[in-house]
Amino acid sequence: xxxxxxxxxxxxxxxxxxxxxxxxxxxxxxxxxxxxxxxxxxxxxxxxxxxxxxxxxxxxxxxxxxxxxxxxxxxxxxxxxxxxxxxxxxxxxxxxxxxxxxxxxxxxxxxx
Amino acid sequence: xxxxxxxxxxxxxxxxxxxxxxxxxxxxxxxxxxxxxxxxxxxxxxxxxxxxxxxxxxxxxxxxxxxxxxxxxxxxxxxxxxxxxxxxxxxxxxxxxxxxxxxxxxxxxxxxxxxx
Numbered sequence: 001x002x003x004x005x006x007x008x009x010x011x012x013x014x015x016x017x018x019x020x021x022x023x024x025x026x027x028x029x030x031x032x033x034x035x036x037x038x039x040x041x042x043x044x045x046x047x048x049x050x051x052x053x054x055x056x057x058x059x060x061x062x063x064x065x066x067x068x069x070x071x072x073x074x075x076x077x078x079x080x081x082x083x084x085x086x087x088x089x090x091x092x093x094x095x096x097x098x099x100x101x102x103x104x105x106x107x108x109x110x111x112x
Numbered sequence: 113x114x115x116x117x118x119x120x121x122x123x124x125x126x127x128x129x130x131x132x133x134x135x136x137x138x139x140x141x142x143x144x145x146x147x148x149x150x151x152x153x154x155x156x157x158x159x160x161x162x163x164x165x166x167x168x169x170x171x172x173x174x175x176x177x178x179x180x181x182x183x184x185x186x187x188x189x190x191x192x193x194x195x196x197x198x199x200x201x202x203x204x205x206x207x208x209x210x211x212x213x214x215x216x217x218x219x220x221x222x223x224x225x226x227x228x
Contacts, residue, residue, distance in 0.1 A: 032215040043118075043205050044156075044219040090155065094215030099146075100207075104155045 002027045004093050006103035013081050014111050021076040021106050023091030032094030033074040035065055038105075039087045047089075050074065061085070086110045115139055116208050118220035125196055125227055132192045133223045135206030141186040142208035146217060147179075150203045162189045186211065196227040 003026045013019050025031055032051050036044040048059025055067040065076045074091060091103040115138040125131045135145055143164050148156040160181050162168045168181035178200075180192040189208075193200055203224055207217035 034216070036219070041203075041222070041224070043116075043221040044207075046216070046218070049216060099158060099161065100215060100217055102155045107153075 002093055002101045004091050004101050004103035006089075006091055006106050008106045009104070010107045010109065012109040012111060015083050016080050019076075019078045019081045019085070019108070021089050021091075021108070023074045023076065023103060024072050025074065025091070025093045026072065027093050031074075033065075033067060034092040034094070034100065035059065035063070035074075035076045036090045036092060036102075037061075037087045038090065044090065047076070081108075081110055083110045083112065114210070114218040116206065116218045116220040118204075118206055118223050120223060121221060122224045123226070125225070127197055127227055128195055130192055130194045131196060131225060132190055133204055133206075133225075135189045135191070135208070135220055137187045137208040137218070140208075140218075141211045142189075143186060143211040144209040145183055145189040146207045146209070147181060147189075147191050148205045148207065150205060150222075152203075156205060159191075193225065196225070198227045201225055201227045 005024045034049045035047040038044045047063050048057050050057050050067045058064050063078050067074050088105045088107050090105045092100045117136045119134045145162045147159045150156050159174045160168045160170045162181045162183040164183045164186050170176045183189040203222050205222045207219045
């Protein structure tokens with residue numbers, strides 16, 4: 001069965017510091033992996049996706065993620081966090097019937 | 113590109129009434145749309161998958177007679193919450209998948225439903 005684990009419920013970083021949000025997945029075949037960001041009271045915006053090819057993918061807003069098959073991970077990174085990055089981040093894996101399975105989310109707080 | 117809209121963004125209704133939420137793909141055709149429900153500080157729960165021209169597929173535990181889904185065109189899906197109760201109060205989000213596309217979904221901004 002497909003599942004996504006985001007071990008960190010809440011992360012606080014200082015503005016300008018680097019960021020890594022963890023995501024581990026369980027899926028029986030080659031996964032399609034996504035990171036979405038949600039601001040309060042808003043829908044989800046796609047940050048980046050991995051389907052195949054280069055395991056390091058670049059996204060919008062300076063984010064990147066690396067697919068590591070051996071670790072079943074797809075961690076999201078940003079070298080320098082901005083105050084506007086404060087939001088909820090969801091990792092998702094594409095499964096059968098074109099569904100997406102979401103992790104429980106990681107809330108990012110950015111302190112000045 | 114790939115913009116999805118939802119209307120209304122917020123709605124307050126009385127217990128026992130019905131409310132309809134629209135989900136539109138503005139600049140692409142979507143053969144498949146999804147409806148999610150999100151509780152405060154929680155992840156998204158898939159309620160149903162809506163395919164244009166056919167009946168929606170509901171997830172286990174979701175009452176199909178309570179949450180009526182219609183996908184009448186390639187750009188519009190509607191969710192009607194019938195006989196709403198306070199426990200139906202939630203944030204409802206739709207998403208759309210590009211026709212012929214992969215698993216990528218584009219999300220609407222969500223609808224905040226409050227049942228009094």
